[in-house]
Amino acid sequence: MEQQMLDADIYGPTTSRYYDRVYEQIRDPSGDIEFYRKLASDACGPVLELGCGTGRTLLAIATQGIPCTGLDASPRMLDVLRRKQPPPTLRLVCAAMQNFDLGADRFPLIFAGFRVFQHLYTVEEQLDCLACVRRHLAPGGRFAFDVFAPQLDRIRLVREPEREDVRFEQDDEEIVRYTAVDFDHTQQLMKLRMRYERSQAGEVIDNEIVEMRMRYFFRYELEHLLVRAGFEDVQIHGGFDGRPFDYVSGETIVLARG
Incomplete structure (x- = not known):
């Protein structure tokens, strides 16, 4: 059978059931968890992750005592995360990353790890997401995300x-x-x-x-997109270790200030 x-069900029962087992093999170790954990520690304040999924990255941050909010559009992925009994400092919100409103909450760091931004297929969706991010950033706050570099x-x-x-x-x-x-x-x-x-x-x-x-995105496409959305100090790296960007590593790491 x-x-x-x-598409509407990509993070439904099948993906959520196998997600952790699949990506513990495919993704680890890549350096991304350590990268976002350090950004969160340096931010000295609450952190918001877009597309937090089953908590692969966010749990590593929340267990350090940092107040965290995890946002995801998939109830099933969030259910998997809840079954892991996250610390009380971790709040979960079911919402789309291109259309969310967390009220007066502001964050010195917002990030979207592990290719989450690549689920925004149109320029309109991408700009809507970036507008939501800017509204929720604290003054001087940073937005960080990673996508793959097209080979x-x-x-x-x-x-x-x-x-x-x-x-x-x-x-x-x-x-x-x-x-x-x-x-x-x-x-x-x-x-x-x-x-x-x-x-x-x-x-x-x-x-x-x-x-x-x-x-998939190209480097200068991302830079133009972020500047168009009002971000400043846009930095593009080729790896989680801060190496210069190239198309060999397969990684595009983006940091920008709102």
Whole structure:
């Protein structure tokens, strides 16, 4: 049997169930948790994360005693985070990052880790998000986020065929995720099809399909976008260690003041 979920459900039951197991292999260690944790410590005040998900990064900050707010549009991802029993200094809000209002709360640091900004597909959505960020920044506050740096030898393709990218065991099942990618270069979109194959005792019992899109950005596109939104002191790095930007590392790290 094959179950399919499209964009609206990308962080629904399938993704939320396997998210931590998948990205403990794919993402760690990348240096991003340490990067955002240091920014939070240096900010000397409350922190807001957009797209906090299951708390992979935010919990590492909140457990240091820093007051945190985690915002995410997926109730299921937030439910996973709540089951981890976060400290009382961590508040969770279910809202879209391009349309949120936290009242009078202001933050010296707002960040959107692990490619979250790439779920904003249009310039209108991106500017709406940046406007929300600026409204919620304390005077002199900083906004930080990361996206991947497009690698030209990859995005010249029209399609990447399905391949296995992670394998793990969970709830007495073996889970193998296969991912295929289609590129829409006119819209600067990657369209991913992720198939989670579930097996027991060597026999495939189910396939669950999740399809999602990710917008890719070029360096000066991001700089222009941030300046247009009213940000200043825009810095672009090529890694979480502060290295100069290039297209080799695959990372684009952005910091700006509101």
